[in-house]
Amino acid sequence: MIFPIVYNWVIIILRTCFTAIALNYLPVWLTLDYLSDLMYITDMIVILHTGYLDQGILIKDLARLRKRYLHSKHFLRDLASLLPTDFLYFAFGIETPLVRINRLLRMPRLNEALDRMETRTSYPNTFRISKLMIYIFVLIHWNACLYFSLSNYIGFGSDRWVYPNVTNPEFASMRRQYFYCFWFSAQIFTTVGDTPLPNKEEEYLFMITDLLIAVLVFASIVGNVGNVITSLRDRDNVFFPNHELVKAYLRSHHISKELRQRIDNWYQHLHINKKIMRENEILQQLPVHMRTEIAVSVxxxxxxxxxxxxxxxxxxxxxxxxxxxxxxxxxxxxxxxxxxxxxxxxxxxxxxxxxxxxxxxxxxxxxxxxxxxxxxxxxxxxxxxxxxxxxxxxxxxxxxxxxxxxxxxxxxxxxxxxxxxxxxxxxxxxxxxxxxxxxxxxxxAEGEAERVETKIQRLESNLEILQTKLARLMVELESSNRKMQARVEQLELEVAALETQPEGGDKGEGAQGREEGVGGEVEWEREEKKR
Missing domain, CATH: 2.60.120.10 (Jelly Rolls)
Incomplete structure (x- = not known):
């Protein structure tokens, strides 16, 4: 879809502003027009049969694909770009290609195609620069066409700013007209400043608009080129060890010149021959099965x-x-x-x-x-x-x-x-x-070592069992000690109680009390055993 969209974006404005080019090559333009329309229709058919992911599952059912596409805003935009506006030629004349302006609505498809190509190409940085240059070319091309149209409106050769008089044979050819306007527009957008000063209000407005756009273009170029350079530097840092850090370390520790030269030669060999030393780090973000497939193939x-x-x-x-x-x-x-x-x-x-x-x-x-x-x-x-x-x-x-x-x-x-x-x-x-x-x-010797190892494992297992039994016995001993200590304390309390009773007390009561004490002690022992 790149060719028909770029064709319409370049040729429609060209034929609208440069009428001589439009009329002299009219059969060629009409053929390319309807060829691009055919490619638009083909693209809609391809989209209609292109699957999509639903909760991670690729949907290929034609009925669901048709329903999804026909109910989307993309279908409405694609349909609007194919409306038969060419019938307006009968009203405005064949020299009015602006009736096909609706073909420019396919621009989102161009962006989508370029983004997919960028993810699939092996040289994404080069592709980004190329894409940026295409956008800048189209922008300068449109500005050149509008400059020529404005010059025609003001009058060719009326001042130094507009396009020279076309009656002059030197500026009469179609090729010269387009190249001059493109050069003039490129000078403005690159802020070279070597352009004639405007004289009329229309010229001033045109220049002000162009200079504002030029600022954005310049910022876009600097930003994109800066991103590409940063990506290249980051790629080198990932692919190869950081040479600058190593050189700083060698200088700080006063390493001999001979050893430093060997290290520099080693780094130079890596860079010149593209020897990648960090394969595992580069592929770390991929799933394990993909890393395995890559490693197997390599x-x-x-x-x-x-x-x-x-x-x-x-x-x-x-x-x-x-x-x-x-x-x-x-x-x-x-x-x-x-x-x-x-x-x-x-x-x-x-x-x-x-x-x-x-x-x-x-x-x-x-x-x-x-x-x-x-x-x-x-x-x-x-x-x-x-x-x-x-x-x-x-x-x-x-x-x-x-x-x-x-x-x-x-x-x-x-x-x-x-x-x-x-x-x-x-x-x-x-x-x-x-x-x-x-x-x-x-x-x-290996068999003997295995037998010895087996015996050691058996002894270790027996030792664990004995340690478990010993721990259980220690717990039981501690419990018995607590019980014995409780009984001794109880007896001491009873003895102290007997010693504090009056001497003239009833012996029968004392005997009864001792019987009750002994009975209470027996009952206490029974309760402890139950516990």
């Missing part, structure tokens, strides 16, 4: 080249690709050294690396794209003679792009895939056996 072929991961189930590889971390090594930089503890494995995406001796000069082999190393060290296989330490020195020959997979990430993923874990460990043992790096007693 990194799964690389991960599948690793021997120990071949024949593994696809779901495991899909989990692992999310854990791959890109790394870039500079020329002469060591990826790993002999004797280092292996915490990750590496897969070469691009570049060459050399397996060198301890002197750093002698090269035993050269690894290139698709090769990998360090895969055994992250499996923690029992009986490995190297003890998960690096067995060679690996140095980057030039700039090398590698993917690293850490031992922690692999362990975390394999915890959910016990069968795959046993499969990988078995393949790792086979590789170590071929290399002669697996101790024969390794498997026995």
């Amino acid at each position: 990194h799964l072929p690389t991960l599948s080249k690793v021997t120990i991961f071949q024949s593994c189930e696809k779901s495991l590889l899909e989990e692992l690709v999310l854990k791959l971390t890109p790394q870039v090594f500079s020329p002469g930089e060591y990826v790993c050294k002999k004797g280092d503890v292996g915490h990750e494995m590496y897969i070469i995406k691009e570049g060459k690396l050399a397996v060198v001796a301890d002197d750093g000069v002698t090269e035993f082999a050269v690894l290139s794209e698709g090769n990998f190393f360090g895969e055994i060290s992250i499996l923690n296989i029992k009986g490995n003679k190297s003890g998960n330490r690096r067995t060679a020195n690996i140095r980057s020959i030039g700039y090398s792009d590698l993917f690293s997979l850490s031992k922690e990430d692999l362990t975390h993923v394999l915890a959910e895939f016990p069968a795959a874990k046993r499969h990988l460990e078995e393949k790792g043992r086979q590789i170590l056996t071929k290399m002669g790096m697996l101790e024969e007693s390794g498997e026995a």
Whole structure:
């Protein structure tokens, strides 16, 4: 829908103001007019069959689509833009294209189409600048047409401000007329100021209006260009590490010039070759399943080249690709050294690396794209003679792009895939056996370690049971102590009461009181037992 809408916005005003252009190319204009009308009708049919979302569900039922469109304000606007106003040619003449002014009502469809294109294009910033230039061109074009029409109204060549006299052969051609008016209008909107001063009131009003519009145009250009520059800067900050912060840190700590130069070269390599170091941060806003699909399409072929991961189930590889971390090594930089503890494995995406001796000069082999190393060290296989330490020195020959997979990430993923874990460990043992790096007693030691671990788990379980029983006994003991203390206090009170009675009292009453005391004590003991 971009072509017919832009055509009507440009050509209708052009034919209205430049009558010579309208009459000389009339067959062409009529053909394009009715071709754009046909495209308008086609657009309405497409809209009628375009689904929409209702509570997240895509509606495709034609009856519902027709009802929704026919009862919307968009249909009324589209219908008004297709009213057959061309019949007014019979009343006003064929040289009056302004009767088709209702075709401009489709402008919202143009904005909608451009917005959709902006979200789908791979270069949104370039598209925004192009869209802004189209709008500015249409604005200058309309102003140029109105300037020519005003010059015709005032009189060509009547003063220096209007268009020169068309009787002059130099300014008589249609091409010269349009280009001159467009240049004059562009000068006003760009506030260059190299335009003749107006002489009449109409000219002053025209200039005042144009200057006010020019302020808005200038502000719009500055704002849009500023947004594009900001977006580019933000994109670079997301894609690449912040070089300015690193340089400030290096200067403040007086790092050697040689090391600073190496770091600058590393950053330059990233920017020139568009090496993205923050893939996970860039894709963090996407849902997990989309991140997985992207990672699978980008990194799964690389991960599948690793021997120990071949024949593994696809779901495991899909989990692992999310854990791959890109790394870039500079020329002469060591990826790993002999004797280092292996915490990750590496897969070469691009570049060459050399397996060198301890002197750093002698090269035993050269690894290139698709090769990998360090895969055994992250499996923690029992009986490995190297003890998960690096067995060679690996140095980057030039700039090398590698993917690293850490031992922690692999362990975390394999915890959910016990069968795959046993499969990988078995393949790792086979590789170590071929290399002669697996101790024969390794498997026995591994079995013994498992038995010891089982015994420890059993002892820990028994210990928990005993601790529970001990806690219960402690509670019962504390309850018994409280009961005993209560009984002692009761007896002390009774003894004190007997001691305070008069000596001449009735012995029968004393005996009866003792019987009642003893009976009360027995009754109290019964109540305590019930409790």
